[in-house]
Amino acid sequence: MTFLALTNVRKVFPNATTPAVDDFNLSVQRGEFVSFLGPSGCGKTTTLRMVAGFEHPTAGAITIDGRDITGVRPNQRNIGMVFQSYALFPNMTVADNIGFGLKVKGASKAEIKQRVAEMLSLIKLEQLGGRYPYQLSGGQQQRVALARALAIRPQLLLLDEPLSALDAKIRVSLRNEIRAIQRQLGITTIYVTHDQEEALSLSDRVVVMNAGVIEQIGAPFEVYNFPKTAFVASFVGTLNIFEARVSDPAAGVLQLSAATILVSPSHLSGRRAGEAVKVAMRPEMIHVKSTGAADENRLTGVVENVAFLGAVARIHLRVGEMTVLVDEFNNPHLAVPAVGSALTCYFAREGCIVLA
Amino acid sequence: MSQRAGWFAWLIFMIGALYFVLPLFGTFVFSLQKVRGSIGFSAYTAAFANPDFLRTFLFSSLIAVLTIVASLALIVPTAFWVNLRMPRWRGVVEFITLLPFVIPAIVLVFGVIRTYGKPLTLFGIPLLPPLLNTELSTNIVLVAAYTVLSLPYMYRATDNGLRAMDVRTLAEAAQSLGASWVTVLMRVILPNLRTALLSGALLTFAIVIGEYTIAAFLARPMFGPYLQLQVRNRAYEAAALTIVAFALTWLAMGIIDLITRQRSTPLTGGR
Ligand SMILES: Nc1ncnc2c1ncn2[C@@H]1O[C@H](COP(=O)(O)OP(=O)(O)O)[C@@H](O)[C@H]1O
């Protein structure tokens, strides 16, 4: 059942020529974790702020649980919000920060105290209730901000790039913690990020945005493996993209600048021979060993560079005019090719995506 | 910071400190020399013995406190709103608050006398009776005039304090937790402005205590005109009064600091 719905939402800022957000349609289920993913300036924050009530949509409607909240003031919406800059109240202790929402709502002292203790244990900072924000690390501050937002038992939790100000290690551990808490409470959550790894690893569904519009909505698996647009394909994950010309649409034959390859014929339905298209493949779909399949694609070139990325080694292979990225899973027996040596790589036709 | 830069900073600081302290010190030394050939506090005894001293000083202090209250009530919401919602108006508001620097007090007070010395009318419709007819209403005009004088200091201080925190995000965080605008201002913004407002209040207090022109022309029993009278007739007592006024001003501010410290959350120490 739809819990949060945005219908034809549009936002044009005064004096702006193009809308910051346009034609935004989204239904979020109760308890779902949805990410907005897109480059800086694509309208993620603006959309989130419209849900929170800090910006008013130029057009369209936002409903929560069937109730239109477009005209409801932000302090009446009961929506928890976590900001990139933590935004803890510097004059209050951790406990007072967490209890602020309940105090404003007129809860009793005992009730506040109990809820604060509950929240402190949820974020595993039981000992730090008496500290001031400036006495905490960034990661601790953001956990307090999360507890503060959750203390009021919001119907919706919004997080705007909550981990962007933290360093890499804490980013990963805290994002897992956020997700675990979200699951535990079953709270409907919208998470804004420009980091695709964050969006893919956390979300039930990802909303990929670009220039104020939605490019694709889907589960991480779908968005990654079946990108609907060239933007999604290139923004989510790493991708080889090459100019190509259709040779034989029925057989799935494409002509690249330096080679001929096969793709699934279904990808070329409706294309005519001679038509220019873009073909894309993920680096991890390309291998340096042949599977021996008859219709396997192969490209031979010169190794330009080998970048060691931890879990994978990324080989930059120069094939004529093209540079092909090939990811090989790392293992102690991996034969890393020498820079300058010749190498042939192989990929299945099913691993190719044809983009409009 | 390099060694050289450190030395330079110290040098500037020492010059500044001397510039500030030397006249005060000179005045203090002078005030001790009332009895020829000896050092002593007789100028102070004499100054305190005059009942006009305490009367004018207390009256000035009262006016100063009222001015601070009026100024805070006017400036804090204005600066808050300009920072949050109308950054484009910042230039205009800044210009207005700086006007007291370019309009001499004498011009201001003549304007006040001309405007409020007779019934105030707008297009022939009477709005106010002459305000300078009664003591109470004259005092109100006095506070209003001093509020205008305090604008540059109060606005600067408040604006600096607001810029030092992320007002917009803090306000939004509080709002999302259910706080109204009034609650945001009283519980979140004001407590974090304490230091900034205190410095604005200190400057305002000092200005009102020492102000002469407006007080004299509105004929109010303020400390400034009293001090001026002493300077003309009794130089040593005047020097003593200056020192005492200075000490009392700092004491008053210390008390304000203590009171506000206790009223906000008790442990608020770090900033
Ligand atoms: N208050 C505002 N006034 C005018 N333009 C704005 C305002 N806030 C955001 N924008 C513009 O709207 C677009 C989307 O911004 P934003 O939602 O912050 O992007 P994101 O969060 O995805 O980085 C940007 O072009 C930005 O410049």
Ligand SMILES: [Mg+2]
């Ligand atoms: Mg943003």
